Amino acid sequence: MIVLLLFLAHLIADFWLQTDQMVKDKLKYLKKHLLHHLLVSGIALAIIWAYQFEFKHIIHYFILPLSFIIITHLLIDLLKIKLIDFVKSTRADNMKQLVFFLADQALHAAIILLSCILFFQISFADMTASLIELSGTSSLHPVNTVLFIIIIYILATSVSGHIVKYIVGSLPSEFANFEGELTLRNRMIDVQERNQPNTENSFTGEYHYFTYSSPSRSRGKLIGYIERLLVILLTVIGAYPSIAFIIAAKSIARFKQLDDRNWAEYFLLGTLSSIFLGLVLGLIVQGILM
Structure with a gap:
């Protein structure tokens, strides 16, 4: 319970309570970001202190x-900010930003585990043994099961959304708005043809136009969330062939846009990344809860 609750507190403060503007200018909003962690981690530790240790030894627990x-x-965030300053926001540096993001989250997870070892007498060997014993036994406590499901939900939505965004990079506006190609044919008729209908002096002019629309980022984000949650559910119940229908449904919805090769590659990369993350999380849920 202690590890799961602290990890959940971190995810809530880092992803649910952070706005996009706070992420873009983290140094400016660093105090507000730390306040979120102070409040959420404080609540989590207060629950642990009350439930596990019955309000004893407030300083230590x-x-x-x-x-x-x-x-x-604070130290990890400052280090990340300094490192990101050396990376320009270009498509070629997306993988570097992904590495920074994953390293940042890994360091925070390591700090949580270290806190459990230092202050709550939970050894790393005990954590590993508990995880091995839980695999496929369905013996997770109901409270821990709820915490685990919420963590998986955040990982499948907000966390995976950030990972996919870093993998595919920022889509150029001309691809993001591309809806399809419209062809207009205009039959030009010569003056002589009007007087002599049987002559063949006419010709056809063909004009190509690109149609655009204003995309809704919130809808795309929601589609990605639902997609990964469905993949997790289908993986848990073992309905792997049904995952193909998700890809087919997305392809049909974007059928016209797939005419553009650059957009098609962007679409394929994003979809495969999202499906892969959903499969990984689904296998984790299947191994722990089923």
Whole structure:
């Protein structure tokens, strides 16, 4: 419960309570970001302190771990900001930003595990043994099951959304708005043809236009969320062939846009990345809960 609750608190503060503007200018909103972690981690530690230790030893079980988590979080965020300053926001550097993102989350997860070892007497060997015993036994406590499901939900939506965004990069506006190609044919008739209908002096002019629309990012994000959640559900119940219908449905909805090769490659990369993350999370859920 302790590890899951602290990890859930981190995900809530890092992804649910952070706006896009806070992510773009993290240094400017760093105090607000840390306040979110202070409040959410404080609530999580208060629950642990009350439930596990019956309000005993407040310094060791509440104040020290909270201070440790907040201070280390500040140091990790400052390090990430300094590193990102050296990376320009170009498509070629997306993988570097993805590495920074994954390393940042891995460091925060390591800090949470270290906090459990230092302040709550949970050894790494005990964590590993518990995870091995849980695999395929369905013996997870109901409270831990709820926490685990919420964590998987956040990983499948917000966290995976960031990963896919870094993998595919930013789509150029001409591809993002491309709807299809419209061809107009105009039959030009010569003056002589009007007087002599049987002559063949006419010709056809062909004009190509590109049609555009204003895309809704919120709808695309929601589609990605539902897609990964469906993949997780289908993976858990073992309905792997049904995953193909998700890809087919997305392809039909974007049929006209697939005429453009660059957009098609962008679409394929994003879809495969999203499906892959959904499969990985689905296999984790299947191994722990089923």
